[in-house]
Amino acid sequence: MRWAERLGTLAVVAALVGCGSGSDSEDAGTPAEDAFVPRPDTSVPEEDAFVPEEDAFVPEEDAFVPEEDAFVPEEDASRPDAGPAPLLETAASDENTGPTGEIAVTVPVTDHRSFMVVATGDTNARLAALDITAPDGTTLVRWQDWTDAQSLTWAFYAERTSMAINWPVRDVDPALVPGDYVVRLGSYRVDGVTSRPDVPIRVTTITNRDHDLDVGHVRVAILWANGLGDDAALVSATERAVAHWADVWSSAAGMEIEVRYLETTLDTTLPYPSPMSGDLLLEASSLTEPGEVPVIIGDSIDGSTSQYGVAGRIPGPMVASTISAIVVGWLANAGGDGEFSDADITLYGEVLAHEVGHYIGLFHPFEQTYDSWDALDDTPECTTRRMCIDMLSTNLMFPFSICEGGTCVSTTELTSDQRGVMQRYTGAL
Numbered sequence: 001m002r003w004a005e006r007l008g009t010l011a012v013v014a015a016l017v018g019c020g021s022g023s024d025s026e027d028a029g030t031p032a033e034d035a036f037v038p039r040p041d042t043s044v045p046e047e048d049a050f051v052p053e054e055d056a057f058v059p060e061e062d063a064f065v066p067e068e069d070a071f072v073p074e075e076d077a078s079r080p081d082a083g084p085a086p087l088l089e090t091a092a093s094d095e096n097t098g099p100t101g102e103i104a105v106t107v108p109v110t111d112h113r114s115f116m117v118v119a120t121g122d123t124n125a126r127l128a129a130l131d132i133t134a135p136d137g138t139t140l141v142r143w144q145d146w147t148d149a150q151s152l153t154w155a156f157y158a159e160r161t162s163m164a165i166n167w168p169v170r171d172v173d174p175a176l177v178p179g180d181y182v183v184r185l186g187s188y189r190v191d192g193v194t195s196r197p198d199v200p201i202r203v204t205t206i207t208n209r210d211h212d213l214d215v216g217h218v219r220v221a222i223l224w225a226n227g228l229g230d231d232a233a234l235v236s237a238t239e240r241a242v243a244h245w246a247d248v249w250s251s252a253a254g255m256e257i258e259v260r261y262l263e264t265t266l267d268t269t270l271p272y273p274s275p276m277s278g279d280l281l282l283e284a285s286s287l288t289e290p291g292e293v294p295v296i297i298g299d300s301i302d303g304s305t306s307q308y309g310v311a312g313r314i315p316g317p318m319v320a321s322t323i324s325a326i327v328v329g330w331l332a333n334a335g336g337d338g339e340f341s342d343a344d345i346t347l348y349g350e351v352l353a354h355e356v357g358h359y360i361g362l363f364h365p366f367e368q369t370y371d372s373w374d375a376l377d378d379t380p381e382c383t384t385r386r387m388c389i390d391m392l393s394t395n396l397m398f399p400f401s402i403c404e405g406g407t408c409v410s411t412t413e414l415t416s417d418q419r420g421v422m423q424r425y426t427g428a429l
């Protein structure tokens, strides 16, 4: 996320653009650490319980073969001219976290590349992922391993009324193999710590078969808050910013965007994404198609005209939910004077590229506490402001912008590992 702050005493007097992580929910370390101690460590009984499950798996695997055989004639019969299986498939069901406050979601994988599980509960519940288990019983990732200085996914933090987890995340995470993956989720009270049992949740699972990790295609819906789509200057500036974003993503990551614009009656005063503003994000994302990244353009965010944009979550869901949107304040992107200069438009495009980068899985390479980093090997773990500027200032996910005289250092670069994350987002085709 990005917002502006002013450091008047520095030689660089112009608005120094901060990327908001310091004092808000993107600084995910604190709640996670809070959550660490009290959250029951269920990994031991789970592992114990696993042995019979593994035994039981063998016949299931055998049973799989005829099922696959059976699928072919069925497809032929119903759709004589059917092509290959669809790249994206979605399954949704109503579940309940039951007496334990935990639920295991099974994701059947055949020839898929990645999957996403999205869960939405009620306003009094906070949802988090606990772990993911591979078909052979291996625990691939556990929340306990991601509460320290590195960020892999926000799905492990019980902070919101919805949760989305994408797997695999990085090129070092093992590729999917055929079989049943299990994603365990937990429901918690609003403190994000105490288990809250018996929470009804809507679970959506999306699987992706697109194995091309060189080119990714992401659809975006830009939602004009009430009346802003009638502002010709704003529309023109936004279209130019989107063109710059498209260039940045294409050349740095092989990512293509397809953008459409929607008029809405959403209030132009946008909230900061939080459990309290979940209904607004749900309302906005319900106006878009599944798989589209919803980006709301408003005047301001949380009453501030110096905050550029905030992503609902990392990663963001591919279906409507209480975390499914990015909010963007256009006045901040116009430099505060309501007029877009060419430099403003460049920054605006990079803000959009940055925020949607968050939405499809990217963290800042470092947070402004200088003791927290992304989980990627090829983004250096810099430990001071000066060191981070020297090493990373042109990276798209740099958490603040360095501006002088109304022009900011252009942030157009992405590392190979960052590209790998973007290409693995289940919504990238």
Ligand SMILES: [Zn+2]
Pocket (backbone or CB within 6 Å): 001, 002, 019, 354, 358, 364, 399
């Ligand atoms: Zn950011």
